[in-house]
Amino acid sequence: MSTLRTLLFTGGLLLTAQAAQAREINVPVPMEYGLIRSVLVNQLYTGAGETARVWKDGKQCSFLDLSQPQIGGEDGLVKIENHVQAKIGTALGNKCMTIVEWSGILQTFQQPTLDSTGNVLSFPVTRTQAYDGNGQALNIDQLLSLIKKAAEPKLASLKIDLNRARPDIAKSLLPFISAEHSEDWHDAVNSLRFNQAKADAKGLLLGVGYTANDRKSDGIKSSPVLTETELAQWRQLWQNWQGSVEQAIERTKLTAADESAKATMREVLEKAGSAFEQGLTGEYVAENDPVRKFFNSSWDKLAPLLRLASTQLPGGENLRYVTLVAATDLMYELESIGSPLGLEVSSNGLRKLARSLIAQEFPKTKTKGKRKHQQ
Structure with a gap:
């Protein structure tokens, strides 16, 4: 579950890192x-x-499969609903004789639970219910016992362990933190603790506490315009990202009211691409900065739709793109309190972020080259 652990805190702490000027911090994730x-x-x-095949016998005559999970919240619990296909049989020579075969729905209700240290969040199963396609409750003792023995432990195995997650969290966010704050960032990650876990209809709300040093920034450092090589790499990243989001938009199940927002999202993405390239290749004073102008006019509308679309991407991809959206949120929110982590909503800030992303995607590529200038 390392991807899930990183996902939770990369997104959550990026969005709440503005609290780094205080000493004792408690933030919702x-x-x-x-x-x-x-x-x-x-x-x-x-x-x-x-x-997911959660159980099978050694003779391939019996199995228990869970499929197509749906996750929601109900009465303060996490509810996971699975389609179930089960068969119990016995071997007769080279053949299997089926004794019991059943298909239906399994619902598990799981309580978000913190350990005494605040380091581990688990989801033990508190109750289950299974029923067939006609809504009739499962009453076959063998299958009820098998679900309790095999399915419940599998579904309850989800844990988020901060002790194991800390290296991933620190590594994922460090490229977005200024060098002068890198030591403070590692100290903050090492002090992370859960202090609350609640489930509602929309998702989990985790309370995370950590300690941060009250260090003042020395100001925003200038980042030069991208070289031709860097610009080509950025264009490749942007095109790949935009293409994935376009595909995700088509897969996203939106309400009738939200459907009209698809066209708006595409239009705003086109504006973003144009504004970002201008900001990466030219120097601008504040009132004419194309990146600042874009965020002032469009980001509040675009970010929620991007997050919704990102949930339709495969696990590894959605981690990458949600992190990018969250990092941009960070710059947008932090500027009002003086950019304490050395990030800013401007062409200069975007160039820093772009170079961090390029370094991760093209780690062995040299970036020397002629700089592009555009006024």
Whole structure:
């Protein structure tokens, strides 16, 4: 579950890092169920049709499959609903004789639970219910026992362990933190603790506490315009990202009211691409900065739709793009308190972010070259 752990805190702490000027920090980290589901499917339900075989006998005559999980919240619990296909049989020579075969729905209700240290969040199953396609409750003792023995432990195995997650969190966010704050960032990650975990209809709300040093920034450092090589790399990243988001938009299940927002999203993405390239290749004073102008007019509308679309991407991809959206949110929110982590909503800030992303995607590529200038 390392991807899920990183996802939770990379997104959450980027969005709340503005608290780094205080000493004792408590921040809410929301996590939508759709995003959690996409990661779980990517890691657990790896069979055809989003299937997980949670039990089988040694003779291949019996099995228990879960598939197509849906995650939601109900009465303060996480509810996971699975399609179930089960068969219990016995071997007769080279053949299997079926004794019991059943298909239906399994619902597990799981309580977000913190350990005494605040380091581990788990989801023990508190109750289950299973019923067939006609809504009739499962009453076959053998299958009820098998679900309790095999399915419940599998679904309850989800844990978010801060002790194991800290290296991933620190590594994921460090490229977005200024050098003068890198030591403070590692100290903050080492002090992370859960202090609350609640489930509601929309998702999990985690309370995370950490300690941060009250260090003043020395100001924003200038970042030069991109070289021709860097610009080509950025264009490749942007085109790949925009293409993935376009595909995700088509897969996203939106309400009738939200459907009209698809065209708006495409239009704003086109404006973003144009504004970003101007900002990466030219120097501008504040009132004429194309990146600042774009965010002032469009980001509040675009960011929620991008997050929704990102939940439709495979687990590894949605981690990358949600992190990018969250990092941009960070710059947008932090500027009002003086950019304490050395980030800013401007062409200069975008160039820093672009170089961090390029370094991650093209780690062995030299970036020397003629600089592009555009006024």
